[in-house]
Amino acid sequence: MGFITGFFRFWYDFVVGDAWDIAAGIVVVLILGGLLARADVLAEQQLTLLIGAGIVAVVGCSLFFEAQRRAKAAG
Amino acid sequence: MFTPAAIALITTTAIASAVEVVEAFTIVLAMGLTRSWRAAIVGTLAAFAALALVTFVIGVTLKDLVSESVLQLVIGTLLLIFGLQWLRKAILRSSGLKALHDEDETFREEQAAARAAGRETRMGLDWFAFVVSFKGVFLEGLEVVFIVITFGLAAMNSDTARVENGMWYAAGGAVLAAVIVLTAGAVAHKPLSAVPENTMKYAVGLLLATFGTYWTAEGIGYFSPTGDSLHWYGAGDIPWPILGIFIAWLVLSRIAVSGLRQLPAARTALAARETAGAGLKPIVAGTATAT
Numbered sequence: 001m002g003f004i005t006g007f008f009r010f011w012y013d014f015v016v017g018d019a020w021d022i023a024a025g026i027v028v029v030l031i032l033g034g035l036l037a038r039a040d041v042l043a044e045q046q047l048t049l050l051i052g053a054g055i056v057a058v059v060g061c062s063l064f065f066e067a068q069r070r071a072k073a074a075g
Numbered sequence: 076m077f078t079p080a081a082i083a084l085i086t087t088t089a090i091a092s093a094v095e096v097v098e099a100f101t102i103v104l105a106m107g108l109t110r111s112w113r114a115a116i117v118g119t120l121a122a123f124a125a126l127a128l129v130t131f132v133i134g135v136t137l138k139d140l141v142s143e144s145v146l147q148l149v150i151g152t153l154l155l156i157f158g159l160q161w162l163r164k165a166i167l168r169s170s171g172l173k174a175l176h177d178e179d180e181t182f183r184e185e186q187a188a189a190r191a192a193g194r195e196t197r198m199g200l201d202w203f204a205f206v207v208s209f210k211g212v213f214l215e216g217l218e219v220v221f222i223v224i225t226f227g228l229a230a231m232n233s234d235t236a237r238v239e240n241g242m243w244y245a246a247g248g249a250v251l252a253a254v255i256v257l258t259a260g261a262v263a264h265k266p267l268s269a270v271p272e273n274t275m276k277y278a279v280g281l282l283l284a285t286f287g288t289y290w291t292a293e294g295i296g297y298f299s300p301t302g303d304s305l306h307w308y309g310a311g312d313i314p315w316p317i318l319g320i321f322i323a324w325l326v327l328s329r330i331a332v333s334g335l336r337q338l339p340a341a342r343t344a345l346a347a348r349e350t351a352g353a354g355l356k357p358i359v360a361g362t363a364t365a366t
Contacts, residue, residue: 014217015153017160026156030148030291034298037305044305048292052320055288056327059159063166063331067338070172074340 021065025058081238084230088248089255091222091279094272095215096256101178101266102211105185110204117200118208125209126216133220134242144304148294154225155291157218158283165277166328170335171345175273182266219249222279225286229317281328285321 016023033051036042042050099119107115137146167173185207192203223245230241238244260267289307296305307316335341 014214015156019160019163022159022163023156026152026159026291030152030295033292033295037295037297037299040300044296044299045308047295048305048307048316051292051295052288052323055155055159055291056323059163059327060331062163063335066163066167067172067335070340071338074343 019062021062022058025061026055029054029058078238080230081241081244084226084238084241084244085248085251087282088223088226088245089252090275091226091282092219092249092252093256094275094279095218095222096253097178097267097272098181099212099215100256100260101182102185103208104260104266105182106189106204106208109186109189111201114201114204115208118205119212121205122209122212122216125213126220129217130220133224142297142302144294144297144302146294147290147304148297150224150228151287151290151292151294153287154221154283155287157221158280158285158287161276161280162284162324162328165273165280166331166335168273169277169332170338171341171343171348172335172338175348176276178266178272221283223249225283229286277328281321281324284324285317288320288324289317 029051032054033047036047036050103115103119106118137149141149164173168175189203189207195202197205223242226248227242227245230238230245256267292307293304296303299305309315309319336345
């Protein structure tokens with residue numbers, strides 16, 4: 001049991017690290033991107049651009065929340 | 076054989092991998108000096124063997140068993156999550172909201188942990204030194220594997236600067252980095268804190284985030300009715316989209332740093348850093364940071 005927990009813990013730390021919000025945000029962008037691709041409602045160039053913008057938004061939100069957290073911690 | 080593109084590939088991979096090798100070297104050095112060189116070296120060799128196995132399994136799976144769009148999606152997503160973590164840390168470090176990475180401090184912490192740990196011998200080895208060395212080298216080595224895969228695949232798929240067998244050249248760059256760092260480390264016999272790690276990590280984070288964004292978006296095409304990779308605006312012989320994404324990440328990261336530096340917590344931290352003379356090495360005049 002310890003080995004399995006340790007195994008998954010290692011991969012979680014390696015891939016997700018201390019920024020779980022980025023990993024979760026990317027998964028959301030992928031799901032939405034996949035749904036839009038399946039629906040075939042946008043030109044491929046528009047879809048890639050939209051996915052890129054989504055990724056940037058994820059990083060922006062992560063930084064914003066981190067800044068707020070640190071500002072709160074600093075009093 | 077060694078075309079300009081191949082030399083550029085080897086150099087880029089070597090520089091990117093050097094950061095990871097320096098970190099792994101610090102851990103092994105701390106274990107060797109504090110606990111047992113034998114256990115530290117066996118741990119390192121065991122990690123190399125495990126890395127070779129993982130790389131082989133991943134390589135065979137990706138090369139032979141999946142379509143191009145799935146390959147782009149899987150590698151792109153991992154690169155993205157991974158590269159964005161680096162970029163996020165670099166932005167926070169550059170803005171003062173996170174402490175700069177200090178190899179000397181890491182070395183001291185590793186040595187303190189090694190001294191505090193109890194003695195346990197397994198298979199004739201100091202188990203603590205073996206495990207810590209193995210974990211350190213394996214973790215940093217996995218990051219090198221990602222770097223090699225990214226740059227190798229990118230070079231092999233480039234229309235303008237294609238490098239046949241790019242993966243081998245990229246792997247050669249990583250080996251070159253290991254040789255240089257280990258030689259320098261053996262001569263210096265101390266952590267290589269003079270290496271501008273924070274700046275290099277920022278640059279590698281930018282590159283990984285760029286390729287990750289590019290490939291993930293293309294790989295989403297797997298879910299389209301045709302299952303083929305998507306294409307960016309301007310995709311063609313010259314990789315304009317990659318250049319554009321790189322510039323976008325660079326500009327956005329600098330804007331984020333400037334914005335975050337206005338926060339009171341960041342100002343206080345930056346002032347303290349400056350007072351302590353915490354090794355600030357300006358990248359460009361006016362940007363007093365080593366991200």
